[in-house]
Amino acid sequence: MQQIMGLLPFILMFVLFYFLLIRPQQKRQKTVRQMQSDLKKGDKVVTIGGLHGTVDAIDEGSVVIKSGDGSRLTFDRSAIRDVVASSSTVLDKA
Numbered sequence: 001m002q003q004i005m006g007l008l009p010f011i012l013m014f015v016l017f018y019f020l021l022i023r024p025q026q027k028r029q030k031t032v033r034q035m036q037s038d039l040k041k042g043d044k045v046v047t048i049g050g051l052h053g054t055v056d057a058i059d060e061g062s063v064v065i066k067s068g069d070g071s072r073l074t075f076d077r078s079a080i081r082d083v084v085a086s087s088s089t090v091l092d093k094a
Contacts, residue, residue, distance in 0.1 A: 036077045039063060042087030047079045055087075 039045070043055045045065065053065035056072055064074050 035083055036080055039077065039080065039083070040087045043083050044085040045080050046082045046084060047075055048081045049079070051075075052084070 039055055039058055041055050041058060044052070045055055045063075046052050047065070051065065051067060051073070053067040053073070055063055056066040057064040061077060062074050063077055063080060064072050066072050
C-alpha cells in the first residue's frame, strides 16, 4: 500500500500532462491534417512561410498557389497553414 501511495503523484502528473498538453496537441494535428486533405481549387490559403494566395492546382502531395501578382508557386500540402476562405465561400460572394 505504501508503494502505491508513493506512485500516486507520478500517475496524477501523467494524467494531468495528458489532458493539458498531449490531447490538445493531437486534436490540433488532426484538424490541420483534415484541412490539408480538404483543400480545393479556388481556396484562399496562407502557407507556413506567410505567402497568401489562391489554390490553382492540386496534386496528391503538392499544391500550386497563385499569388497576388499572378505568379504560380508549388508547395507541399503540409506547407499550407490555414485556409482563409473556402472556394464555396468565394463563389458565394461573387
